[in-house]
C-alpha cells in the first residue's frame with residue numbers, strides 16, 4: 001500500500017472514530033449502491049462537528065449530482081448562497097460553472113459537484129489546514145463511492161489538496177494529472193473568473209481536454 005493511500009486510510013478511520021463509529025461494516029461481495037452510500041455520507045456531513053465551522057454554518061453542503069458520474073467537479077468551500085441553500089455552486093460562481101458544464105455539452109445532473117470543505121468558512125476566508133484535514137475524508141469517500149474517471153479541481157485549494165502539492169494553479173492547470181486511476185484536470189475557480197474574465201479562455205482550453213476524454217469514455221459505452 002503506498003504512503004498516500006495509507007495516510008488517507010488513517011485519516012478516514014480517525015474521522016469515523018470522531019463521528020462515533022466503533023465498527024467497520026464489511027460488505028463482502030454485496031455490490032455497493034452509490035446513491036444510497038452518498039445519502040448516508042450526506043447525513044454524516046449534516047451531523048458533523050469535526051471542525052469549528054459547524055458553529056457558524058447555516059447548512060452543510062455535502063455535494064450533489066449523478067452518483068455514477070464520470071466527471072466530478074471539486075471546488076474549495078461553500079459560499080453565502082450555498083450555505084443558505086445547502087447546495088454546491090448555486091451563487092454567481094455556480095451560475096458560471098453551470099454555463100461551463102452546458103458549454104461542454106453536459107447537464108449539471110450528469111456530473112457530480114462538491115467541495116473540499118463541506119461548511120462555509122466565515123466571510124468566505126480561505127480554508128485552514130486543520131479544517132481541510134478534518135473534512136477531507138468526506139471527499140475521499142465521495143470519490144471512492146462515485147469512482148469518476150475524470151476530476152476537475154476548481155482553483156488553488158482543490159488542486160493543491162487533491163494533488164498534495166504547493167505548486168501554483170498556473171503551473172498545474174492545462175494538463176491532466178494521474179489521480180488514483182482517474183485523470184485530474186486543475187483549472188481556475190469560477191469565482192476567480194468572475195473577477196478575472198481574461199482567464200476564461202484558459203479554462204475553456206482545459207475543459208476542451210476534459211470533454212475529449214469524456215467523449216472517449218462515453219464512446220466506449222460506459223454509463
Ligand code: SF4
Pocket residue numbers: 045048049050051052053054060117118119131134135
Ligand atoms: S467543514 Fe467538514 S469537518 Fe468541518 S464541520 Fe463541516 S463537515 Fe465537519
